[in-house]
Amino acid sequence: MVDEKVRYEELPIPTYEEATASQSGSSHLGPEHSSDDLERQGLLQHEDSNDDLPGRLHSTRNGGYQPPTVESARSSIDYLASSASGSARQSEEDLRREIHQMDVDDSGSSSRPRRPLFSHRFSKHFSNPFSSLTKTLSSIQLPFRNGFPRFQIRWRFWRLQINEDGFACMLFLRLFGLFLLVFLIYLVFVSDIFAVGSRFSMGQSYTAASVESFVQSHINETNIANNLQKATQFAHIAGTEGSYVLAEWIEQEFISAGLEDVEMEEFQVYLNYPRTDGRRVAIVDPPELAWEAAIDEPQIYNDPRRQQTLVFHGHSKSGNVTGPLVYANYGSQDDFKRLADSGISVQGAIVLVRYYGTQGDRALKIKAAELAGAAGCIIYSDPAEDGFIKGPAYPDGRYMPSLGVQRGGVSLMSWVVGDVLSPGFASTPKEKKRLSPEESQGLVQIPSIPLSWRDAQRLLQVLKGHGSKVPADWVGGVPDISEWWTGDLSSPKVNLMNLQDEVERQPIYNVLGRITGLEQPEKKIIVGNHRDSWCFGGVDPGSGTATFLEIVRVFGEMRSVGWRPLRTIEFASWDGEEYNLIGSTEHVENEINRLRSNGYAYLNVDVGVSGNSFEAAGSPVFQRLLNTAMGRVGDEAANKTLKEIWDEQGKRLEGLGAGSDYVAFQDMAGTSSLDFGFGGAPFPYHSCYENYEWMAKFGDPDFRYHRMLGELWGLLLLELADSPILPFDLEAYSTDFRGYIDNLQEYAASKGVPLKPTSDTPQTRSKTVDLKPLYDAAEVFKTNAVNFQAWEQVWYSTVYGSGGFESNVMGVRRIEHNNRLAKFETNLLDLSQGGGVPNRTQFKHVLFAPQTWSGYDEAFFPAIRDAIDAGDWNATQSWINRVADIVTQASVNLNI
Numbered sequence: 082m083v084d085e086k087v088r089y090e091e092l093p094i095p096t097y098e099e100a101t102a103s104q105s106g107s108s109h110l111g112p113e114h115s116s117d118d119l120e121r122q123g124l125l126q127h128e129d130s131n132d133d134l135p136g137r138l139h140s141t142r143n144g145g146y147q148p149p150t151v152e153s154a155r156s157s158i159d160y161l162a163s164s165a166s167g168s169a170r171q172s173e174e175d176l177r178r179e180i181h182q183m184d185v186d187d188s189g190s191s192s193r194p195r196r197p198l199f200s201h202r203f204s205k206h207f208s209n210p211f212s213s214l215t216k217t218l219s220s221i222q223l224p225f226r227n228g229f230p231r232f233q234i235r236w237r238f239w240r241l242q243i244n245e246d247g248f249a250c251m252l253f254l255r256l257f258g259l260f261l262l263v264f265l266i267y268l269v270f271v272s273d274i275f276a277v278g279s280r281f282s283m284g285q286s287y288t289a290a291s292v293e294s295f296v297q298s299h300i301n302e303t304n305i306a307n308n309l310q311k312a313t314q315f316a317h318i319a320g321t322e323g324s325y326v327l328a329e330w331i332e333q334e335f336i337s338a339g340l341e342d343v344e345m346e347e348f349q350v351y352l353n354y355p356r357t358d359g360r361r362v363a364i365v366d367p368p369e370l371a372w373e374a375a376i377d378e379p380q381i382y383n384d385p386r387r388q389q390t391l392v393f394h395g396h397s398k399s400g401n402v403t404g405p406l407v408y409a410n411y412g413s414q415d416d417f418k419r420l421a422d423s424g425i426s427v428q429g430a431i432v433l434v435r436y437y438g439t440q441g442d443r444a445l446k447i448k449a450a451e452l453a454g455a456a457g458c459i460i461y462s463d464p465a466e467d468g469f470i471k472g473p474a475y476p477d478g479r480y481m482p483s484l485g486v487q488r489g490g491v492s493l494m495s496w497v498v499g500d501v502l503s504p505g506f507a508s509t510p511k512e513k514k515r516l517s518p519e520e521s522q523g524l525v526q527i528p529s530i531p532l533s534w535r536d537a538q539r540l541l542q543v544l545k546g547h548g549s550k551v552p553a554d555w556v557g558g559v560p561d562i563s564e565w566w567t568g569d570l571s572s573p574k575v576n577l578m579n580l581q582d583e584v585e586r587q588p589i590y591n592v593l594g595r596i597t598g599l600e601q602p603e604k605k606i607i608v609g610n611h612r613d614s615w616c617f618g619g620v621d622p623g624s625g626t627a628t629f630l631e632i633v634r635v636f637g638e639m640r641s642v643g644w645r646p647l648r649t650i651e652f653a654s655w656d657g658e659e660y661n662l663i664g665s666t667e668h669v670e671n672e673i674n675r676l677r678s679n680g681y682a683y684l685n686v687d688v689g690v691s692g693n694s695f696e697a698a699g700s701p702v703f704q705r706l707l708n709t710a711m712g713r714v715g716d717e718a719a720n721k722t723l724k725e726i727w728d729e730q731g732k733r734l735e736g737l738g739a740g741s742d743y744v745a746f747q748d749m750a751g752t753s754s755l756d757f758g759f760g761g762a763p764f765p766y767h768s769c770y771e772n773y774e775w776m777a778k779f780g781d782p783d784f785r786y787h788r789m790l791g792e793l794w795g796l797l798l799l800e801l802a803d804s805p806i807l808p809f810d811l812e813a814y815s816t817d818f819r820g821y822i823d824n825l826q827e828y829a830a831s832k833g834v835p836l837k838p839t840s841d842t843p844q845t846r847s848k849t850v851d852l853k854p855l856y857d858a859a860e861v862f863k864t865n866a867v868n869f870q871a872w873e874q875v876w877y878s879t880v881y882g883s884g885g886f887e888s889n890v891m892g893v894r895r896i897e898h899n900n901r902l903a904k905f906e907t908n909l910l911d912l913s914q915g916g917g918v919p920n921r922t923q924f925k926h927v928l929f930a931p932q933t934w935s936g937y938d939e940a941f942f943p944a945i946r947d948a949i950d951a952g953d954w955n956a957t958q959s960w961i962n963r964v965a966d967i968v969t970q971a972s973v974n975l976n977i
Contacts, residue, residue, distance in 0.1 A: 287644055293799055297713070299635045300791035302784035306777070308627035309787075312618065313773040316390045319613040319657040319664075320352045320587040327612050328590045331654045334630055338637025340594030340652065348508050348667040349586040350500040351518065352660060355393035359580030360530060362459060362540075365403060366574040370543055374536035378484055381617075381769045389769045390616045392531060394443070394460075395660045396492035396501065399581040400528035402456040404431045405572040408544055408565070410555040411438030412446030412460070414934065417453040425548050425567055428454035431575040433540055433568075435463040435557055436487055442936025444491040447525045457577040458529040461537035462487050465558025467763035468534060475770045479779040483535040485768040488615040492661040494739050495931035497523030498749075498923055499666030502585065505923055507671035510588075518583070523661065528579035534559050540575070544568040589613075589656040591664045594633075596640050598648040598802065601896065604903070605676075606802045607651045607683045607752070608632070608794075609665060609742050611658030616769040619776045622658070625689035625758065628791045629654070635795065646802035648681060655742050658687075665742035669750050677910075680752035681903045682801050686794065687741040690776075690786045692761010695723050698735035698939065699755035700747065700906060700929070701817040702809040707734060707755070709808075710796040714789050723793065736821075736939035739931035748926045751907030753809065755797070759786045806873055807899040811866035811975070814905075818968070819859045821928065821941040826852055832949050834957065850957050854965035858972075865972040872898055901975055908971035911944075911963070918944045927964045 311330070317323030328345060335343045363373040377392050407427050410416040412434030420427060432455040434446050443460055450458040464470045467481045474482045481487070492501055500508040501523035502515045518524060541562050548567035556565045592612075598604065610629040611622050618626075633652055657663030669676060682703075693716075697707060711724035719726060737747055743754035764780065765771045781787055800808050829836055829850065837849035876895055880887050887895070910925040911917055917925045921943075924930035930943035933950065940946060942964060948956040 287639075289803070292639065292644065292803070293713075293796060295639065296635055296795035296799060297792045299638065300631055300788050300795060302788040304634065305627045305631050305787045305791065306784045308630045309619065309623050309776060310773050312612075312623045312626050314617075315387060316616050316769075317612070317614055317618065318354075318390055319589050319660055320350075320354075320584070324613045324656055325590060328592050328654065328656065331592045331612065331626075331630065332594075334633060335592065335594035335652065338594075338633045339640050340633065340637060341597055343592075343594040346591040346593055346668060346671075347510060347588055348500070348591075348657075348664070348671075349510050349512075349588055350508050350657060350660075350663050350667065351396075351502045351521075351583070351585050352587040352589075352657075353393075353396060353399070353581040353583045355391040356580050356582060357391065359578065360391070360393065361576060361578035362530060362532060362536065363576045364406075364539070364543060364573050365576045370573050372539050374532060374539075375484070376486075376530070376532065376536065378486055378533070378769050381772065387617075390488065392486045392488060393579070393581070394488065394529050394531060395490035395615075396524060397447075397530070397579055397581065398525055398528045399579060399583060400457070401576070401578040401580065402431065402528060403574055403576045404429045404456045405568065405570050406431050406433060406540060406544060406575045407455075407548070407568040407570075407572060408433050408541065408551065408555075409450065409567075410551070411435060411440050412449055412458070413438070413440035414449050414452075415439065416555075417449055419552075420567060421453070423549060423567070425569050426454070428570075429456050430568075430570065430572075431455070431457045431459065431577050433459045433461065433537065435461055435466065435537075437463075437466040440936070441938065442495065443489050444493050444525060445495070445934060445936050447491055447527065447529045448493060451525055451527045455527060457527050457579075459532055459537070459540070459575075459577065460487075460529065461532040462534050463537075463557040463559060464534050467766065468558065470558040471763060475765055475775060475779075479762060479764055479775070481763065481765045481768065482770060484533045485765045485770050486531050486533045488531060488767045490660050491525055491529055492523045493525065494523075494661055494744075495933060495936050496921055497521065498662050498739070498744055499670065500663050501661060503667075503670075505670065507667045508586075509667075509671065515585070518585070528577055530577060530579050538562070541565065543573045547572040589664055591656055591668055592654040593651065595649055595651040596636060596646060598650070599645045600647040601899075602649050603679050604648045604681050604899075605651050605679055606646075606648055606681055606798065607653060607746070608798060609653040609655055609683065610686050610689075611655040611664065611742055613656050613659050613664075615659055615767045617772040619772040619774075620691045620764055620780060621688045621767065621771065623773075624691070624776065624780070624787060625686040626654070628689045628787050628794065629686065631791050632794055632798070635791075636798075646799075647805070648802045650798065650802050658742055662742055662744055666745040666749075669745035673750055676746070676750040676752055677907050680746065680750055681807065681899075683743060683746040683752045683754040684794065684797060684801070685741055685743040685746075685754060685756045686758050686790070687756065688758050688760070689790050690759045690781045691764050692759055692780070693718075693786055694730075694759060694761050695727065695757070696732075696735070696760045697755065697757035698737050699743075699757075700737070700753040701734065701814040702753050702811065702906065703755045704734055704813040704817075705810040706797060706800055706808040707757075710793050710800065713796055714792045716789065717785065723789070736941060737929045738935065738937050738939045740937035744931070747906075748924045748930045749910075751910045751926065753903070753906045757790075757793070759790060805895060806876060807902050809902050809905075810870075811902070811905065812863075812870055815859065815863040815866040815972075818862055818928070819856075822852060822855045822859060825855070825942050825945065828946065829949055829957075834949055835954065848954075850954050850961070852961060854962050855968075858965040858968045861969050862972040865975050869901070869975040905971055905975060908974055909967060911967060918947060920947075927967050 312327060315323045315326075317327050332343060332345060360376055361373065362376060364370050378389065380386065381389060407420070407425065407430040409420060409427065409432050412432070416434075416439070417427065427450065432450040432453075434450070436443065440446050440449065446460060447458045462468065462481050462485060464474075464481070464483075467487075468474055468483070469480060471480050472478050474480045475485070476482075497504045501521040502508065502518065503512065504516075504521075504523065506512065506514065508515070538559050538561065541557075541559055544566040545564050546566065548569035551565045551567055595605075608629070610625040612626060614622060617623070629652075636650065653665070653668070655664035655668070658665065695711070699707075708724055711727055712722050714723045715721070716723060716726060737743060737754065737756065741756055743756050746752040747754040759781075765775065826836065829852075835849045837851040837853070872894075876891060876898075879891055909927055911927055912925060915922065917923065918930055921930070921933070924943060927944065928941055930940070932938070932940040932943055932946050942960075945957060945960045945964060948960050
């Protein structure tokens, strides 16, 4: 029997002008492009009185700890429920018509189309005589489930005017209809026209180009601005009522968009909260210098007043300590070594350090102070880094004002990620196997607190004459400091009090929803953004959340008219990110085996927009996809595409370090991850000045960059979820891998590693470290990647060479190709007994993981670098060999 095939149609890749031609009017699309579901359905309304928490929240807290409430949160429910999140959604018929109008002519040609068709009208596959009879069918939809088509046939009969002479004609039509039905059954059950990999929908005819154009043209900046305004109505720290109210709102937005399996996922985790009377920074000796810091920021909103988050460090150590004040620059290990080399001890001292600089991770500043013997640590925001020295401060400009304070988590994210009391396993409500706070390696052991530069000014002034004058690179930007001194054990004494409410099992909630895929419903593309913030969260994470919800709305509209992707899309709103990436990490730990098998990709946006400079970091598999998507999104102000701007600025896809929700996916589950957004100059980061007004005035006043972010996000998601061949680039990965080795060689040389020379003798061989195994692995990787990806061209040539039809054989091979492609990243995990980075075994990826002391920075070969930092050359060589073997085997597995 001749092999029946499914047809794919080749489409021309539209030019940028063609793709964006319909967007000129989208910037201010009116009511027809949004939804008033919130108002119509009365979202976030409860039968309980406003004094009670929602059912699920209330039930988990009876008789337990009541976290800080947000006075405006409950009063804002009516606002979230009644204010329009946009305007009324178009009717399904209007949406179908609009998508069809976006269709492009398929007569063009391209040697390698971005995404072939899976969905086409049945009538196009057969001759015209059938066209009149197909009108009798309203729709035949054949989604695949468990490998078999599911049928849903709805008949609509013509109303015929039949006279006595028309009986024969009616009989003929009925017989012909019966013949057609038999023929259709034959096609389904006997032939293989519905080959594996095909999507068949008689009712819809949505091409790749039309769907992409629909997504781009329907991302609406007005909707995004409305989302941000709602998300920033009240403070919403993880575990508080504010975060839960936002979770309810997002859950209802998921439901309104038509997402499936919408749920709240609960974990119970260790959190801490500040006490109003439990925080103090004061000079207590000598008495004539007595002074006390304000600590908290002034009230930002007064009409009406909104409750603000108190100033504190998440996961900080509770305590009350007093000691002499010592200034230690940025608080890096090198800074403390410099003090020690100068004869200045910090034993028992209260150390004052500034944010940013040579140690960007605030937790590692405190840990370095702890290891140096300090009793406590104060971190202040210096205007040289983020304040008036950079430019006008808020409310006159974008920078941190004098009384602004950067809050933040101080758990050791590069050591333990997720709930610090359940490292390596999910802290579900039923889980009883937990550490005590004293046992956790993820918590610092000295108290700390953040301050504004206005408060820090007095502390710096009283150091004059104590210790020694600081070197030039230690001088900050705080005004009215006549001389900068380090201080020493003779300095004025400072009392640092940081008494906390500590809760070992505080509920947090992730919100999940999905659009189930047609071809491989078990394979997932996960889209994530965290919800919790340290105060109002206008930038972090509000800008990402507002855009995220617009993506959900647009994809929900496509879902409402019958569109489905090939692979499942899972949308996730994470809780507890600011404390230690808790929500996403607990989810991954709870789903670890399924993610390693079925997690194809993870797209993360945290800070969506803080400026106009596009930035991205991720696995190298995304390079080709990212370049293609950037080439389709235009910056109207520059009259260029993002790709053109990216190339002009010489940017590259950065490597992943730590600091956002991709960590658990990439480093623990081996799910290829991409993190992106628009950055720029500093802003009032993690302060209550980081609000909606800041964004509307300085960050992105017309929300143009939010719209561009949404367009790019949507295009990336479509390609990953709906391309027949997964758009991963292993050849780019192999090239970057070689670059990682070169980078490692430079790092090793800078640390004094005795690297093996190009020519050596037996006497020196045992005393040197040899990187050759890694370079050999790079050559094997390159060869296998080229051979593996060559099959893609075979598929395109075969399918389009046969008129756009794919046989069952090619369909099966294509799916296997995709599975191997996605599995490659998982195969880079060290899953041997006790595998993972030594002493940090949560991190399993041999290429990507935060370095012990690098914190947020990108780092490659974490285990090798840790061995280098420890000065253990035997361990360094052992890890070089081990990583080379894992990479080699992963690349060989591609072609087995």
